[in-house]
Amino acid sequence: MSTPPSPPLPPVSALLAGAAEVDLTPPPGLPKAGYSRNARTGVGFRGRLRARVLHLRAGTASVVIVACDLLGGSAVVQRQVAARTGVPLAGLFLGATHTHGAPGQFLGTDLYNGFASNRPGFDPVWTEFLVRRISAGVERAVASRRPAAAAWGSTDVWGLTRNRSLAAHVRNADRDDRRIAPHRTYASVDPRLRVLRVDGTDGDPIAALAVFGVHGTGIPMRNSVYNADLWAYVYEEMRGCAPVVGALQGTHADVAPALRPGRAGDVEAARVGRGIGRAAAALHAALTPTTDVELGAGLREVDLTASRTYDGITLPERPALGAALIAGAYENETPVVHRIPPFRAGVPKPHAPGDPHGAKWVIGSRWLQPAVVPLRHFPRVIPVHVLRIGSALLVGAPFEITVDAGRRVAAAAGPGDVIVSSVANEYAGYCTTAEEYTRQHYEGGHTLYGPNTAAFLAAHAASLAAAVTPGAMVTEAPPERTFDLRAHRYWPPRGPGGSPRRAGTARFVDVTAEQDAYWEQGWFDAAPGDLVWHEPIARVEWRSPDGWRPLVDDSSCAVEVRHHGDDRYLVRWHDPDLRPGRTYRFVVRGLALEPFN
Template sequence: MQCQSSRMCLLSLALAALVAGGCAPKRVAPEALALRAQGCEGRTDFQLGTGIHDITGPAAQVMMMGYVKPGQNTAGIHQRLRSRAFVIASPCNGKRVAFVSADLGMLFQAVKQEVMRKLRERYGEDVYTDANVVLSATHTHAGPGGYSHHALYNHTFLGIPFIGFVPQNFHAIADGIFQSIVRAHDNLAPGRLLLSTGELPGTSGNRSAGAYALNPQPERARYPGDVDTAMTLLRLEASASAEPGPMTPVGMLNWFAVHATSMSNRNKLISGDNKGYASYLFEKHQDTDYGSPRAFVAAFAQSNEGDVTPNVYGGKEGRGEGELAATVEAGRRQFELALRLFEDTAGARPLTGGVDFRHTYVKMDAVKVAPEWADGQERGTCKAALGISMLAGAEDGRGVGREGVRCGDPLAGFFCGVDNDPCQAEKPVVLKPGAECPIMSPNVLPLQIARLGNLALVAVPFEMTTMAGRRLRETVRERLAPAGVEHVVIAGLSNAYSGYLTTRQEYAKQDYEGASTHFGPWQLAAVQQESAKLAEALASGAEVPEGPKPKSPRGRVKEIRLSHTYDEVPRGDPRFGDLTFGSVVSGRDVGAAYPRCGTARVTFWGGHPRNDLHTQRSYLEVQRRGEDGTWRPVAYDWDWETKYHWKGYPCPPRGACSQVTVEWDIPEDTRPGTYRIRHDGEWRPRTEDRSRPYTGWSREFSVTESIADRCPPGAAPSPVRASFTWVP
């Protein structure tokens, strides 16, 4: 349907309003419910395991995944990115689910395929499958890109879009996710799951309130606001071994809908953004040891955040005093609610029942939507296409142009009149990734429901808006409630990625989210229809078709190979003196003393960070001298108070030089004493393929009793510092 007149548009919206909002006929599950047949009804015993692993990619010269801003290339690390895995099994039926929350912008289909390949190699064909593994991204916009096999998402180098796959980043991500699942698998032990819910108002806002307001008024009246403020949290307790025994907390997993865009499109340091910071705070509080194969894991997973911004703190961009302060505030608020829910075991409810799951692949550009799911007529989805308003970006990171451009507007006349797809209705199409050969964005996509007792996770490969998520939750809840499911959570950005998912009414507005809904105005109806089939099968114990298996375009992926081949330091120039890798740049050592809340800073001659990603390690240490004269680390490159900056440039006589600057924002509760900063890296000789390690130190400096007038964001007194054990 193409929007050719305002009358037609109003009529179509009116028709859609009559049936939208998950109002298709309810289907009651059969009386012989699946869990009862499996002997799982009322059971509270599970097997639980948690695992965490580093997935930080190249910290230099890779375009960041998220804002698609030319020139926003990685140039250091503020936080390391991590994969947090939870394996949950039910002894009553022998089934298990692995859920992973990864500090990534998106979880691309290529990553899921590679992780599954590794799991099959290790455990065989039946232990972990597409159906019982959920991989979900937190949606940070501050990580390196280039890890998809679909060209639309590989805008990775010098701001030039669509050309760059970065194998080093892809393998760092896939290997790290795999290792986190292996750790969780190895840590399986008898345990229980406690579920809590709480409200977190004032931490998020709807960035497309005008589009949300187009949803039917009776539907909007059912909800207190235009964003979901609920946090759903699981506390995982398990015994210390594979045998039953006293239980202790081993993990925390929650879902809360908010974009991880507190950091702006000017940032060039790798960061987990507000959700990564919240996980970091929680894991510090639990004394997580990031190097240990058995460690407490705290995941702040993503939900239906499509139209939800974290930037509600005033100022031009909503970031208040700046992006770092905004990240701290949004992360702190999520952390504090999660901790309160986690510690309130008296107010929590044990999950009862077993584990089960259903999964199918759907060719999303060819779904026939039945009348009861649409506007009373049979509808269908479209070949993937992007609208002109997509170029404008959202409020968290503006692009070119403006939002809300629709067919019928003068600005859209050219696009709607020349080569538009009538199936896309109001959308003025500027790019057709689904029509290219090979396709630039996946069209065969996974839909999945995982049941953990009376909690159901609905995993979708989209960024769902608030109301779209509400409709899908209701669709699934209606079909699973007779089987004992009481809570339904959307796990967004899971298993693959193909843009946004709005309601039909929001789509008509053609804000950024509607313009980025790939498969047309009836995409949500199609997802509801297909998810209903999964839910009905899950409730009754029936099987579902596997669906068409997605093909990987890996053989046609274009790789980016940087020109960097070897490292140099300035030589033969008396201005620089006798330099080696790890030498401090002249005049750029730390000062003699700093107050608490001050910033110590030192710059080294170093190597390119792509020589070695330092996975499960650190490029830096802040060390304190003990009374016995030994130096002990107190901070690493993943700690919020440190920053690792990289800068490269040509240098004499004909090489490429790197300068590495380490900053330490000294926390307010730091013990006075003598400190130094250590930098570890690798440099690559011109005549050798392998890199060589080097180490540099700043001079010693003092941290005094005094406190500076103003503390940097995150340098205020903090919970227990996270520990670390070096593991070869």
């Protein structure tokens, strides 16, 4: 795959902006990514998966930020979108919320197409769908651009997140929590919520973008529908801010949502997500956009096969998966295994000072693992991305970055307001500090390139940030990228025709500690491969004196659609707004089901 050309751009005299939103919801049948073998194959959706596209143009620079409800970015998708749309590769930032409720199988490495989901393989049909949909969103955003103003803001959000790897975090020798929380003696999370507000010069809103560090794990791994996890509720709370509202993951690797014990599920995801969303909406309202916004962009793809040393920092010749990875992260531990050394968190390996992987127990030993997982399956090209947007630098990397590793990257790329975003443009495991790595929790075991990973990333971010001056478009990438991936199609084929469309009987399911109450009704329809899942399917209506009126549709987290086997489906209305004397009904693909009250 050739690197798309990036010819010089003609200057423009003022900031221009455009935005678009596209639906990425696939049909049932795709493996979900994030919980590895403990995940479930998707059977439908609750809260649609989307990509939000923000395009900015100023001076001789052009930037497109794509915020996806996916596990991470993908170099395959990024490069194909750039080639199809003509957007400079340096300006195309493919970010994600890192929800654990979306399909995988679109990444640029066999390791994570195989490891991140419950079933392995690269799905070319799903990947082409993503490229086509995101490209359409980019083209719409560019076509809609108009004179604009923008502003960044920051506020602190406390009590909704917690550090899930505290014993490793406190090992950081230079930890100074007051750098991010001046009024707190101790802070194990980064509480800063950043919001970018973009309005037209006429005052009409164009887009809003939130950046915050918290794992998308509010909804447990046993859940079997596609979902944006807690981020879906962030969007719902910010709905009034702008026509297009997106979010990017911050430095979240050791940060989990502060769920009440034993209550992982939509109720807790909604509580945490709405809290973050309310804070973001309030911050957005307080911002005053300005037209004086300078832009710049730089993308460096670091080929570790050619160069593992930078600024005196060297990474191991071969990456390695650590034993602590098998035990799972603290809030989603693998039963039994998480108690057994060397898989148990906090059981580092005795090692010589020159060991490139230090305290990591290599799964299967450093001799057997290469035979099982060839070097070509690992991420070998590491994208480092820097966007200059007004008063802030946005630094993107493909790793899940811990709080303190993120602080060090930001300090190296500064001065000024530096916002570090994880899982951008590809997925390449974790990035801990050297001190956290010595503890060998899940995060350290999943840091593929050893204890120097954060320092290596910080050095590249610093030099690239220095090159990204206002108006600059810096592309440092191999002229050709080869992706040799094991393909497996999960996207369902078209069916033989299905049963005649007809409805079942509605029933009410009461609330539990993890799940809100819902009305549910079944219907029979065509095969999943014959339905268009990224377009509206179901809605709830109520009967007024003047006839049936729409109440809520499946663009909301309140409506869930499931494939229930063969030609059977279920639609659910969660936390229903039932009022005395009213009658309701579901409408699915134009078919009105039996009313209920």
